[in-house]
Amino acid sequence: MLKRSFESCRLPKDVRSVNSTSSTRDRILGTAEKMFAQRGFDGASLRQLTSAAGVNLAAVNYHFGSKEKLVEEVFRRRLDALNANRLAALHKLAGGEATLEQVLAAYIRPALELSHDGSGALFMRVLARAFAEHDDSLRRFLSENYGHVMRQFTSEFARLLPHLGKSELYWRIDLVTGALTHAMSGFGMIQRKGDVTEQEHLEQTVQHLIRFAAAGLSHP
Amino acid sequence: MLKRSFESCRLPKDVRSVNSTSSTRDRILGTAEKMFAQRGFDGASLRQLTSAAGVNLAAVNYHFGSKEKLVEEVFRRRLDALNANRLAALHKLAGGEATLEQVLAAYIRPALELSHDGSGALFMRVLARAFAEHDDSLRRFLSENYGHVMRQFTSEFARLLPHLGKSELYWRIDLVTGALTHAMSGFGMIQRKGDVTEQEHLEQTVQHLIRFAAAGLSHP
DNA sequence: GTCTATAGTCAGATAGAC
DNA sequence: GTCTATCTGACTATAGAC
Known part of the structure; x- marks a missing residue:
């Protein structure tokens, strides 16, 4: 191992x-x-x-x-870009007026755009694998290097969903993450049809995800 | 490999x-x-x-x-039981009167109950790993052996959510599966606190999941 | 059914020539 | 920076004694 x-x-x-x-x-x-x-x-x-x-x-x-360091570098290269793009998209939104869907899009769309770049789509699968590996050192790595991104989004969600307690909010964000990882890494049963391009398929995925996540996050 | x-x-x-x-x-x-x-x-x-x-x-x-056959047997032992329990729970519901939450519970709760049985909880992680492996032969195995379970639940969901097109419904079920897999295998950021037992934590997970999934499935 | 011993393969890592 | 050659260790699988 x-x-x-x-x-x-x-x-x-x-x-x-x-x-x-x-x-x-x-x-x-x-x-x-x-x-x-x-x-x-x-x-x-x-x-x-x-x-x-x-x-x-x-x-x-x-x-x-070593092979281990190579694995780290594969992660760093993509995650640096992905999370920078997420933050940039979030900051572009008008401060106190952004809607839930817009904030979700700022979080989800960069993952889609990553997939536009050649092998970038494969990285979402690498990430999903890493999640499944359940490795503590990976958790720490993600938390230390990209935790601030999650925190900024979380505080936006908290602002948009004031009726939710802190614990309730965290649970829901966690479930959204699961749906996102599952969907973007493409292991679901929904297979791309022959007559839609890879990009159209991803675009549909994002649209479904945003609406699904918005409903799951905001229900009473 | x-x-x-x-x-x-x-x-x-x-x-x-x-x-x-x-x-x-x-x-x-x-x-x-x-x-x-x-x-x-x-x-x-x-x-x-x-x-x-x-x-x-x-x-x-x-x-x-061989090692390969051992892996298969690990899957079969749990999935046979899990899916039989899901079907039993579904059939126990009163035919045309079951609510969305009840059907979701029939799907989700057996996974929780599996976790009561000693090492059964670990199996959900094995399953999540297998999803991430993205292996075609696994997909086929699941589809051939347990596809009929998914089909019965899907037709229940279709009855309960008549406003959704077929494609729309499939997308949403897929996203629910992602959230379920992610949550039950426990890779999320939500970590069990010291003062709740493993079982209480799982029970909370199921409750959150059911409400989250119901909202995500049924939104207009 | 359970053991020891081993065959045969492949892994990650490195030393040292160029 | 890139190569060949090799070290060392781990793996799955199996043959054959008990």
């Missing part, structure tokens, strides 16, 4: 130097994301991974130090 | 004979469930597993044939 720690802090900026053009590094990251989504963290071996990426086996240890 | 197939049909009744009292077999199944929940299917090795169960390494292959 692969034990992950997620304990290291962010790498200093200059590690990925100005123009090292290490396409090797990026190829590894991209391929790792794809293979982790398909086969899991334990299931995808470095040998399969480097072979698929067309790089040498030793390159992973050279660039990342 | 462990490739699972789920293609075999149910074993003939007499395989687990009237009183073979093979406690070895049961110990393996129970321990496997626990370790698959904790470490994943690939992460839990037969060596760790048999060692923890206090049985010999070779016993797994003797009783189940």
Whole structure:
């Protein structure tokens, strides 16, 4: 079993130097994301991974130090962008006037947009896998690095749903997260039909999610 | 990586004979469930597993044939019971008079009751992992063996929610499944407090889930 | 049915040439 | 930075004694 720690802090900026053009590094990251989504963290071996990426086996240890660190980097790359986009979308909304649907869209839509970027869609599956792994160090990693995003959204929800107690609100947000993860990672039974594109399908998913979540959050 | 197939049909009744009292077999199944929940299917090795169960390494292959078959058996044992209970609960409701909450309870509560049985709670995590694995053969296995249960519940939901189109209804049920899986497997951020028992916590989860799902399903 | 012992494969990591 | 070659350890599965 692969034990992950997620304990290291962010790498200093200059590690990925100005123009090292290490396409090797990026190829590894991209391929790792794809293979982790398909086969899991334990299931995808470095040998399969480097072979698929067309790089040498030793390159992973050279660039990342270990398989474990590679996994962390796969997460960091996407989550930094995803959560920055969520915050930006939230802050763009007019302070005290945003509706519940708008706030939900600020939370959910960046996940959709991530899926527009080539292999980005696969990352949602990686994330869902990570949730299922139920790893404490992952929980800590998410909480330490991206907890402030959740907190800002939560306080917006609290403002929009003043009739809910704190505990009640947390429960509901948690259930929304479950529905979101499930839907965006595409494990549901709803399969994309042949006549809709991947993007249309995701757009529909977002629309359904927002209305479903709004109803689940705001009921009396 | 462990490739699972789920293609075999149910074993003939007499395989687990009237009183073979093979406690070895049961110990393996129970321990496997626990370790698959904790470490994943690939992460839990037969060596760790048999060692923890206090049985010999070779016993797994003797009783189940392979690790893959052991995984299938872990699923079958719980899902047979879980889905039978769901159907029984549904059929106990008065035909045309059941409310949405009652039907939802018939679906959700057996999952809670499974958790009462010692290691049964762990099975929900195994199931969540399996969902995240996104394996086609698992999808087929679930659909072939337990699809009729989903179909009966779906037709009840359709009766109770006549204003929804078929596609709309499927989307919403899918989102409910996501919330259910997420909540029952306990990966959410809501952690059980020290002063409530595991059972009270699960009971609260079920109550929140039912109301949340009812609101999400029935909104206009 | 249960054990030991081992075959055969594959994993992650690293040393050292270039 | 990238390579080959190799170390060390773990895995599943099975053969064969009891």
